[in-house]
Amino acid sequence: MNTTIKRTNYKLFEWIDICHPEAEDLNQIAQTYHLDYFQIKDSLDVGHLPKFEKLPTYNFLILRGYTAKEQDRVTNVNELSNKIAFFYNQDKIITIHRSEFDFLHRITVDFEQSSDLLIYIVHKLMQTFVAPSQILSREIDDIEHAILLNTTQKYQWKIYISRKQRPELPKNC
Structure with a gap:
């Protein structure tokens, strides 16, 4: 040029x-x-x-x-x-x-x-730098949401399974 x-x-x-x-x-x-x-x-x-x-x-x-x-x-x-x-x-x-x-x-x-x-x-x-920073911030939010949502579902499933597998205690205990 x-x-x-x-x-x-x-x-x-x-x-x-x-x-x-x-x-x-x-x-x-x-x-x-x-x-x-x-x-x-x-x-x-x-x-x-x-x-x-x-x-x-x-x-x-x-x-x-x-x-x-x-x-x-x-x-x-x-x-x-x-x-x-x-x-x-x-x-x-x-x-x-x-x-x-x-x-x-x-x-x-x-x-x-x-x-x-x-x-x-x-x-x-x-x-x-403002617009690219906002794009990256949104991408990070999306990634965090996906990770936390998946993690929450996994833990909820583990809690559900553990409750089903544990023996029932008598009601008068």
């Missing part, structure tokens, strides 16, 4: 969104935006987990958003989610990601500060 760069100017800051960066573009991105090459590389490494680093001129944050479809039936973090890296300070936010996140294209709010946009995107990333 080709690297796409979208620039959005707000009153007090600029947002630069870089999607599908190619490996050969990393050096150029680092030089153009005065970013650490290895942090950009981290943001694109397949297995990288969330992280935060504070540097003298900007903060670096990697977060993951849920991107798998229910029918995919995947089980590892790399297949379930994708990363967005944030390089930010009060004047600029640079987001770098390999996968598309639809909510990034639907941002229409005119944010006052870069931190407002950052919080908005982080909130949207967290929301990507």
Whole structure:
């Protein structure tokens, strides 16, 4: 895929969104935006987990958003989610990601500060986990119900059998 760069100017800051960066573009991105090459590389490494680093001129944050479809039936973090890296300070936010996140294209709010946009995107990333969590919760409920219902029936049957097999005590005891 080709690297796409979208620039959005707000009153007090600029947002630069870089999607599908190619490996050969990393050096150029680092030089153009005065970013650490290895942090950009981290943001694109397949297995990288969330992280935060504070540097003298900007903060670096990697977060993951849920991107798998229910029918995919995947089980590892790399297949379930994708990363967005944030390089930010009060004047600029640079987001770098390999996968598309639809909510990034639907941002229409005119944010006052870069931190407002950052919080908005982080909130949207967290929301990507809500629907899959609800699906898993329902599946767990169904499994628990099936186990407990079957267990209850087994115990009820055992109690019934044990009552039938035990000798009757005389009524005057």
